[in-house]
Amino acid sequence: MTTHSISKALHVRIEQQRKGTSDFLLDVDLQIPNTGVTALFGPSGSGKTTLLRCIAGLEKKTKGLVRLNDDTWQNHQTFLAPHLRPIGYVFQDANLFPHLTAQENLQFSIKRADKHQSVISYADVIQLMGIESVLSQYPAQLSGGERQRVAIARALLIQPKLLLMDEPLSALDDALKQDILPYLEQLCHRANIPIIYVSHSLDEVIRLADYMIVLEKGNVIEEGEIQTLLGKLGTTFSKYQDASVVITGTVSQQEEKWGLSWLCFSDQTIAFKKGKEQLGSTLRLRIQSKDVSLSLSEHSDSSILNRLTVTIDDMISDPKDPSMIMVRLLAGSTPILARITTLSAHKLSLQKGQTVIAQIKSVAVLS
Amino acid sequence: MTTHSISKALHVRIEQQRKGTSDFLLDVDLQIPNTGVTALFGPSGSGKTTLLRCIAGLEKKTKGLVRLNDDTWQNHQTFLAPHLRPIGYVFQDANLFPHLTAQENLQFSIKRADKHQSVISYADVIQLMGIESVLSQYPAQLSGGERQRVAIARALLIQPKLLLMDEPLSALDDALKQDILPYLEQLCHRANIPIIYVSHSLDEVIRLADYMIVLEKGNVIEEGEIQTLLGKLGTTFSKYQDASVVITGTVSQQEEKWGLSWLCFSDQTIAFKKGKEQLGSTLRLRIQSKDVSLSLSEHSDSSILNRLTVTIDDMISDPKDPSMIMVRLLAGSTPILARITTLSAHKLSLQKGQTVIAQIKSVAVLS
């Protein structure tokens, strides 16, 4: 291991042995950006929860270093107790106080919150989480999703400087996620609270995260900016089927009538569902590889609005699934991935360097 | 309420008041098919868990009727205790016995299993759930996902006649889901064990379920065959964005080289990733509306293999999202949904009754 000296970041270098029969050893050395959302991704049992617990100081026998910005929470000689670390923690199993009602659980947090940094308002959180009507119930009287929402609210109301969230939305339906995600997104960007976010949903991760860490068997196997990781062929994501790229550009046109906006990047434009973005603002869009098809010529009688002229940069077939091939395209300098059948690639005689039309059925706005 | 007299089905007619501050009342009258998977869908707090508990007999003060096939479990005069109902139950929070190791938890189930009906083998379940290495650990020493997998294994090993699963896969990553889902699918079709499956993931639901119930505030707001529900415009699914249809047909061609098979239905053929299906067998495929694009003419130079000639049956715009329009197509008599931008529909001047080409980027095999 090397010694790092970046000051403005969450620096975690940890070794943590799990007593027990499966000799699990978490051994990581991470520099996590101190803004935005860092996704923690990995199969069940890979050590995600253990890592969060180490950062929070809940594992006492941890060897290593934990430092947020200039504050050392833990090294070979210090160990800051968990209650002195300015974190918010959403436990995987909610972990509400059983003797307190939902409201009292929140009050517990509010009473002990950092008064100097009141970024998060009670009314906002309650309304967002939709827990108004269950506030007087005890945890045993809440549904699974209600418990989880109260737990998120509780962790937010402590006004943390670092938010650790262990699969916070797993028990929630999509509609609710759609309400809560943008708030979390906004919050972390506005309040400058870095979030470490464990999730099994690649969708959620891509939507929320700027940085990404993939764990396997206690080791970091992939780490980096989400854009970089997503654009790379052959990363762990190939496992997760829907590889994507994120493109950044400026909003160049908006049409209220059609509910669409256009993003301009690398001399190309791409249409997307209009949201609250301003004309001229910078925006990130996600393009999933499975939404991209290729054609040799441009077809104007198709319902697919986005047809970009691109060159084929690379083609990789998936060893596990020979029926599919991943094609890396360059739209100017911007990489785009297309996942097509091997048969199509053959029929169209696709070659590296060839110029083709990338038809993009739908795009998702990221921020 | 009317009196039903269908004998071969799970019949649930229940009223269940939740004591507490939020006057929650579950009031349902359902005929659930006695084979296959029935998905229970609905926002957090809508009463899904409560309904499962009532069916299992865990709520004592329930008024109503529960009948599986010809066995009455509960009516105005009888109440079969939970341990006499031949069910398997996966609790939302795993609910393993804390004093027993994972293995002992499974043994607990095996010892009490129905010996006459040993459809589910221990070795299969252990291997499938990937819990071999953690069998000697206590629940407190398991990760969230491990706990959940042990709980599924435990519920399967009781050899139930009806399986109630409350968000069984919520803590698992996609890769693991991809392993477990087909097994569950297969199991329920082979062993004729009906499953009632609570899930927040529409993907999971569509993949697994044959029948579907949508709850809201304790009431059933939608109910029916999944194919029917998915094909209907304006059902609750419009909320969940990725409406789909399911088509059934015969496998008409297979090419090992390309890893593809073709399904024939209503005089059309459609290519899909080859799996284990046999030539000539009947199969179901799912087509998501967002994967379907329309063009006025056929383009043979496109990477999109599936181009069906269809007629436009109906067009509905989403009041919440004016940028998009849902187009219902008929391929012969088979409905297909396409979600395209309003702008495209306008540009192509789409009309009811018009014949167009439906380009389908990818399809998912269901069974």
Next chain:
Amino acid sequence: MLFSPEDIGAIWLTLKLASLVTLLLILISTPIAWWLARTQSWLKGPINAIVAMPLVLPPTVLGFYLLLFLGPQGALGQFLNQLGFSPLPFSFAGLVVASMVYSLPFVVQPIQNAFSAIGEGPLEAAATLRASPWDRFIHVVIPLAKPGYISAAVLGFAHTVGEFGVVLMIGGNIPDETRVISVQIYDHVEALEYDQAHSLSLLMISFAFLVLAFLYSVQRRQKNSAMSGGLL
């Protein structure tokens, strides 16, 4: 020799009495504690209080009332007599009954608290796994209530060993039948035979210490293997 034959008789008798009483108390306290832990009835408060009642009276006085109650004029005494039982006072059986009455609260309370702490979860899980109420009780409730049972056994056993007022009264100090160690030590103290009293006390304390330390260590070891390290 350090101990007289009388002392040794008393030691055996005490062990027999305390073991039997503890065993019986655990058996009868279990349903009582279960009922108290689970019931929603308004009777819970009063019955809980009644269970604790024997504690409130001084042991000799309790013994006196038991004597009246169990004697030939007493309600229970006459009843038992009609059923053909020989009278309880001044017999080993009588000692057992009296000790049980007196130690009941110490056994019921820890078990009851342990039962209450279990909650619905494990019981519901067991019910969905075809475990009948009895099966659930044996294989889920009792193992989960183990710390409560250990406390109950320790308090019940120790209290029976040390008990004395009631025993003296109901037992009548009959060698090998009702003269337990506590009485024997008391006699030594009263007779100013302090040396004998010291050695018997020491024996009793050492023995009890070893038994209890062993019991608690076993419990600790098991628990450690099931739980992870502590916070705080």
Next chain:
Amino acid sequence: MLFSPEDIGAIWLTLKLASLVTLLLILISTPIAWWLARTQSWLKGPINAIVAMPLVLPPTVLGFYLLLFLGPQGALGQFLNQLGFSPLPFSFAGLVVASMVYSLPFVVQPIQNAFSAIGEGPLEAAATLRASPWDRFIHVVIPLAKPGYISAAVLGFAHTVGEFGVVLMIGGNIPDETRVISVQIYDHVEALEYDQAHSLSLLMISFAFLVLAFLYSVQRRQKNSAMSGGLL
């Protein structure tokens, strides 16, 4: 009048003693129980056993040893004397100390079991919510251990009220200073004043019953509102 002035003095004294002892015991048992519930040390077994030791000796004998220990010749007695304390035996303070020793296990055990049952979850949650160890203890541990505290208070109070052997030995049966009801009843019985003994016993029992029944009912009501109906 039913009760003599002496009886009434004894009643007051008993209430004072039992309340004080219960209060002090709860205070000192809390850290002991906490340590015992949380420690991984091998000392846990032995110390647990030591806490239960006072139970094993007959009360009068325990009183006798306390007398030796606290008296002018005793180790602790001499030590306290050097510190300028007046001697403990035959004083109310001595009664308090002796009763505490004797009732200690009944207070420690239920609290300890309640602490053990809490588990790490709530403590960890509190720690991540900036609650210091002390804050966690007051606002999480103690409320969650409430049933244990109630048991502890009941057993401790009742046992102190009914105790008698130790009290008689250490206290010396001095009116208004160390003559508690239990001793007073005993004296009535010895003096063959059975009527007085009966009425005092009845008073004690009724009073204790009412207090306990009230306590338990309060506990029950609170619990009901927090939990849902039972299985089984």
Next chain:
Amino acid sequence: PSRSFAASLHLAVASNFISPIKQLAQDFEQETGQSLTLSFGSSGKLFAQIQNSAPYDIFLSADVAKPQALVQSNNALPNSLVIYAKGHLVFWSVNPISSTSLKDAVLNAKRIAIANPKLAPYGKAAEESLTSLSVWNDAKKKMVQGENIGQTYQFVYSQNADAGFVALSQVLAGKTKGHVIDIPSDAYQQINQAAVILSQSQNIELAQTFMAFLMRPDIQAKIVQFGYAAEPH
């Protein structure tokens, strides 16, 4: 802690003398205006307390041995020792006794209560009486022992024992008179109860006054009326 009782006289009294001393204390208080504080307990317990500096002025024991031992150990004033009462043993039953002969009565009874001969002088006397009638071994089998004479009385009173050897003073004090067989005083050694003034008393003068009061013929006569033996035999 307040030691307010230093002003009054504090008596440690063996439990079997509770009833008489309560009466006598009233008499003494009326006579002298001095108040008495009474503490009861078994002689053995009181002895142990006195050895550990219990704040008593006078010890009224149920035997002679313990006061003597206190004198020996300088805990009591040597020349203050007096015999203040002599016990009178009787054979007592709540129900009518089948025979007037003590021997037959003993043989006919199913359970006989006596006080522990090792601890209680009345128990020792009972043993001597039974031995002198040569029925000790027969009686032993059906014997239950009370720790003291008070418990022995309760065994008989509750009718768990058919009969027992108790003090006459108890039978006279109790409400249930029952049936009595007197035991000749030559069947057992005298049950002497001795009193001493304790060395640590701050109130020796008053203590001496009380001892004198206790031994006064009229008071002694009163004690006999309570059921104690009249004169030495």
